[in-house]
């Protein structure tokens with residue numbers, strides 16, 4: 456989910472950059488052609504085709520990060536070649552290209568690429584017979600540094616926004632918005648690639664008593680402890696979401712059938728052992744578990760897990776019930 460948000464944003468930037476680059480360079484193809492400068496026409500056309508191909512490939516393949524990095528490299532190498540070939544005529548392209556690099560890759564990577572391209576220009580082109588080297592160094596350094604600061608600040612704010620958008624502020628578990636997106640993706644992946652995701656609803660037993668006996672603050676701490684303990688016992692790509700109150704959803708994207716019971720039982724036992732009230736009384740959790748079934752939707756999948764959870768509560772709590780069989 457987090458990456459999806461960032462990748463959508465990155466793709467829109469890439470599309471914008473592709474359009475700007477295309478409509479910015481296109482008039483120069485006509486100008487160079489009118490001037491009879493064939494090599495410049497060829498270079499400009501290659502730049503346009505290269506950028507359009509990269510942006511198009513990013514759009515269809517969704518390999519946004521990789522293509523953004525290749526595009527950053529492509530436009531920096533491209534601008535160095537263009538300035539070497541065309542001299543002063545193309546010199547001012549250096550500035551928009553250097554600034555654009557910061558919307559394609561991480562600020563520190565963009566800064567390094569700017570430095571390499573900037574120094575390459577000094578070493579390889581004879582432009583500085585016409586342009587003042589000192590002016591170039593000062594202006595390009597100011598541009599790169601100010602864009603670096605802006606891009607770093609913007610990246611930090613973006614991360615904060617992603618966190619606010621996807622994480623439950625009390626417990627640090629992912630929120631329902633993230634859950635809906637991830638479950639949707641897991642279902643699509645199961646239908647398409649035959650993965651076997653598993654879904655469980657985890658509900659703390661007699662949690663009202665914890666609140667009543669120790670106060671809401673302790674209740675909050677127990678919820679945080681529960682998330683920390685659970686997260687420490689699941690794999691990196693398994694996800695825990697706060698469904699509401701003291702109810703959580705666990706999504707395991709891929710696990711073989713024969714591991715379902717042992718995985719859930721190990722997790723349940725670990726939580727039971729580690730989750731306690733401040734005076735050391737154990738807190739148990741009930742599980743409603745449901746393996747993926749073809750044609751499942753978010754609603755039907757959650758509903759089956761919820762029904763299994765209901766049975767677990769009916770059976771006296773502190774147990775896991777699977778939607779199609781009891782364990």
Ligand SMILES: Nc1nc2c(ncn2[C@@H]2O[C@H](COP(=O)(O)OP(=O)(O)OP(=O)(O)O)[C@@H](O)[C@H]2O)c(=O)[nH]1
Pocket residue numbers: 625658659660661662663664666670671672673674675678699700701768772
């Ligand atoms: N401290 C705290 N309590 C919460 C929060 N959200 C929900 N609760 C409490 O969770 C309790 C849930 O109570 P019930 O639905 O009766 O469930 P339970 O007591 O755990 O009983 P069973 O689920 O049947 O075992 C209520 O007392 C809610 O006030 C929260 O964010 N913090």
